[in-house]
Amino acid sequence: MSDIFGQVINVLLGFFAIMNPVANTAVFIGMTADETAAKKREIARKALLIAFCIVAAFALLGNVIFHMFGITLPALRVTGGILVFLIGTHMLNGERSKMHKGRGQDYEEDEDNDIAISPLAVPILAGPGTIATAINFSSSSGWVDTVITIAMFAVLCVVTFFFFVSGEKVVNYLGKGGVNIVTRLMGLILAVIGVQMLIEGVFGAIAANKMG
Template identity: 45%
Template structure:
């Protein structure tokens, strides 16, 4: 029970850090500036539903994806750990990681796109780092852990939705400096989580190597 609780708390911390509702709320208010309340709510809902659908797919199908591509758990954890570390490293230095940023500076609305789906849903909320973390948490194939993983991410999407709707109030309360400090703190947490995931992958790879040579 204690191990399960610890694992759940790690999931919560990991998702909160990589989705960073505070910083993403600033992005949301910027790209929805000038919209009426109904459009803002619709965009926020579209963003979190897009992220939820994408990440839940990887959470639930992670084991199938592993088997299909012949990916081992240690390989995923090493690669995911490196990716998550560098995303956190960028956040610590006040930069937006390219993995969780729009591919172009052009306004999505001007291109006729639904900005709730892109860039808000993907890659800002459901970027490669989020997907790597979600798959790492479900990689063991334990049904209980997969269920908790899906639940935690669903709750985080709900929290993000509330932050989006309260965007202007959140920005006013925290200010630019407050958002910067929180983002840097989330970056530090994320970097540590990335290193932890990577170390688990390295130890797992060593164990697989030893088992291979012993057989």
Template identity: 55%
Template sequence: MNQFIEHLLTVFMAFFAIMNPIANTTVFAGLTAGMSNTEQRKIAFKSLMITFVIIVLFAFLGKTIFHLFGISLPALRIAGGILVFLVGYHMLHGQSSKLHTAAASTDNNIAISPLAVPLLAGPGTIATAMNYSAAGGWQEITLTVASFAVLCLITFICFVFSSKIISAIGESGLSIVTRLMGLILAVIGVQMVIDGASAVIANIH
């Protein structure tokens, strides 16, 4: 497989697994229950726009943040890998990780919290974006942003048609999807830790 396409698919699947649009659709439906279709669309659009801006900022400023705080790429990969693994581990057991849990909001604007932060743009999503963008140049950053933009579009469609999707897949279908995404996330997290640890060992030698 072409290396460009392989990298693009890897980044997209990592984002897809950690954002899990299907599972988040049920949360969105619960938070917006009783609202009109127009209001639901507005909230979906605003939450995803905020999420996209946050991830783009971290994707572009990843290297600057590294230099500012003296953080190495292997350190990010190890820490980010652990975060991603923990999210995946909880999903494997059919649970939502506390890192990406929609807690009750004291603000009526649920598009900002809990939808955008921490449900969609949580620590795991941010760590994934920084891991895949900070490792390379403009091409890697562009691929990361483009992959996340496609995912945001898919998530928006899922949110808009949330009632139909939930009735179609049912609770058992949602459980299967969540566990599959959890398995993928756990593997991605382990791979990130392996890459980071390998770089540390190589530097020592």
């Protein structure tokens, strides 16, 4: 029993460190500053549900999925890094990226869904690091580890949702000018995260080729 409890704590802390709900809340605030409270809840709910499904799938069938589609973790890091960097540079300039701009009222629903799917769900919430962490935890020693991994990520998703919802109070406190500052700062952080993911992906690919 103590071993299982230790594994639960280890997995929960591991996911918390790699996913960082506090930092992601600041990013969420910056990306959804123009949305209503109800729309923010909807975006948060959808993004976290998608992230959970992705991580659960990789926890169950991670190695199979990678081999089936010929995907490597370095390739996932490079792609995610480029995407996050582009989003970050737009936010840094005080703009919303093209994926956030509607061309008209009829496109508003699709654009909001895009935010939930990318970049929130992938690669910010369910990024290469989170996926790799899930695979590592779930492949240790059987189905118990897989169940613990999925359950702890579900707990973290619930915690993150409440962080995102509480972010509305922060927005009201900061005001429009404060949110603009937060948006630019989070854009800088996202751009740096994107570059870091890109670097890790490139070095991972080089190391893999040397081993091959």
